[in-house]
Amino acid sequence: MATELLASILLLILSLFITLYTGTIRRLWSHPSPSTSSSFKFPKSYPIIGAYFAIYCNRERRVQWLSDMILNSPTSTFVLHRFFGQYQVFTGNPDNVKHILKTHFHLYPKGDLLRDSLHDLLGDGIFNVNGDQWKVQRQVSSHEFNRKSLRKFVETVVEAELRDRLVPMLASAAANRTVLDLQDVLKRFTFDNICNIAFGYDPAYLVPSLPRAEFAEAFEEAVLISSGRLNAILPIMWKLKSFFRIGSERRLGELISQVRGFAGDLIREKNAQLQQAGDDSREEIDILSRYLMSGRFDEDYVIDIIISFIHAGRDTTSAALTWYFWLIAQNPRVEEKILEEVMEASEEMAYEDVKDMVYTHASLCESMRLYPPVPVDTKEAAVDDVLPDGTRVKKGTRVVYHPYAMGRLAKLWGADWPDFKPERWLEMDESTGKWGFAGMDPYAYPVFQAGPRICLGKEMAFLQMKRVVASVTRRFRIVPAFGRKPVYFADLTSKMKGGFPVRIEERMGS
Numbered sequence: 001m002a003t004e005l006l007a008s009i010l011l012l013i014l015s016l017f018i019t020l021y022t023g024t025i026r027r028l029w030s031h032p033s034p035s036t037s038s039s040f041k042f043p044k045s046y047p048i049i050g051a052y053f054a055i056y057c058n059r060e061r062r063v064q065w066l067s068d069m070i071l072n073s074p075t076s077t078f079v080l081h082r083f084f085g086q087y088q089v090f091t092g093n094p095d096n097v098k099h100i101l102k103t104h105f106h107l108y109p110k111g112d113l114l115r116d117s118l119h120d121l122l123g124d125g126i127f128n129v130n131g132d133q134w135k136v137q138r139q140v141s142s143h144e145f146n147r148k149s150l151r152k153f154v155e156t157v158v159e160a161e162l163r164d165r166l167v168p169m170l171a172s173a174a175a176n177r178t179v180l181d182l183q184d185v186l187k188r189f190t191f192d193n194i195c196n197i198a199f200g201y202d203p204a205y206l207v208p209s210l211p212r213a214e215f216a217e218a219f220e221e222a223v224l225i226s227s228g229r230l231n232a233i234l235p236i237m238w239k240l241k242s243f244f245r246i247g248s249e250r251r252l253g254e255l256i257s258q259v260r261g262f263a264g265d266l267i268r269e270k271n272a273q274l275q276q277a278g279d280d281s282r283e284e285i286d287i288l289s290r291y292l293m294s295g296r297f298d299e300d301y302v303i304d305i306i307i308s309f310i311h312a313g314r315d316t317t318s319a320a321l322t323w324y325f326w327l328i329a330q331n332p333r334v335e336e337k338i339l340e341e342v343m344e345a346s347e348e349m350a351y352e353d354v355k356d357m358v359y360t361h362a363s364l365c366e367s368m369r370l371y372p373p374v375p376v377d378t379k380e381a382a383v384d385d386v387l388p389d390g391t392r393v394k395k396g397t398r399v400v401y402h403p404y405a406m407g408r409l410a411k412l413w414g415a416d417w418p419d420f421k422p423e424r425w426l427e428m429d430e431s432t433g434k435w436g437f438a439g440m441d442p443y444a445y446p447v448f449q450a451g452p453r454i455c456l457g458k459e460m461a462f463l464q465m466k467r468v469v470a471s472v473t474r475r476f477r478i479v480p481a482f483g484r485k486p487v488y489f490a491d492l493t494s495k496m497k498g499g500f501p502v503r504i505e506e507r508m509g510s
Helices: 002-023 052-057 059-071 094-103 112-122 131-145 147-176 182-199 214-230 235-244 247-282 287-294 299-330 332-344 351-355 358-370 458-475
Strands: 077-081 087-091 179-181 377-380 398-401 426-429 434-437 476-480 488-490 494-496 501-506
Touching: 052 059, 059 077, 059 087, 059 488, 087 094, 094 398, 112 214, 112 235, 112 247, 112 299, 112 377, 131 147, 131 287, 147 179, 147 182, 147 351, 147 458, 147 476, 147 501, 179 182, 182 214, 182 287, 182 299, 182 458, 214 235, 214 247, 214 299, 235 247, 247 287, 247 299, 287 299, 299 332, 299 358, 299 458, 299 476, 299 494, 332 358, 332 458, 351 458, 358 426, 358 434, 358 458, 458 476
Parallel strands: 087 398
Antiparallel strands: 077 087, 179 501, 377 398, 426 434, 476 501, 488 494
């Protein structure tokens, strides 16, 4: 008890010192809005502490501030100096991204800092491992993303969640003129979907009463604390708190215990189902069943895998859809074109109908250009290296590519990059007279990563999002219930601070 109290006092004193000392220079080093002018100032670096003052003052808008650096760098790369001579490299240069994610993939694994920061939450799941562990998990998981599984996902899991839960909830809100937090609703929707398709389990999180789900709430808070670890100015601070089990680290331990307990129960229930079903269970199996039936993994390892898939399937897709519906509400021209495409398809929206929604697909790509679900991604150099733009990288240096900034680079998207234009993703097919999708270089648009670690669930995510857009747009208009631009913030994924309150309006004749 005395040790815990002493640690708390020391941390409090250090925090107060930092706050008071940096408060006097906050105005010098904080940049209130993105800038690409000649007057822009890069953060000044000092001996020992590096650019600590600027980092601290911009901690509440870290993603946007780092984006400013990239947008104002001639090479779209800059070096941020930290404590004791350490530094990080941030880049939005497609050549550098390709170097990191493909041509020199083996030299840029998940680093120790990232693994340490996220290990309590993600463990040795697919998003937090390298080498053979990653290869085995990717190989087993890939079976769930074939054409047959994708069709099943759209025509059964997503369709049922839309028909029985999301659409009735929106219809009720429209009839009663109530305000919904669409961000929360979409998280519930995607949580139900990922649990159904990956684990054969329905948590029924999206129901009219919007019940509290202890697991989902514990998971979200654990993500927030883990993200704070990863972005900590002084990682030693969270490590000390973890060692003494105090403050946020004590809370994280409680949350992780709750999350892993839920996952463990899910595994034991699934094992019992598999044993009871015998050989009949091998026809239609989910991701969890594949891992259990392989017999190669212990329970703790499978728990890591479950948690990783929940994070990927829930947080990224709901983040993408949240920002998408806000952008559509600001751009009625685009909404009208999406509605035209939706009305041309059958109301049942079979797999092929969803797949052929070219303009809707383009609008989703355009939305994720401006608001990528994962705004930054971190690697760590395994050896000394030189990036294609000439930036020198020492062994152990964190190298971060920045999709959020890349979506705002005029050199990649033109001077009209602020405009929401799905047409930039389309090209006319002269033989048919119809628009076709024109994909961007994945290293200029690494929203789903690229190279060997490209997202396995990319096509599944698009199918799910397009089905949601079609079902919602056909019948409803989403109207933001506030008169301001939402406040952007990010933990591991992009979010709207305080949620996304909306009113639902029925379309005439729907």
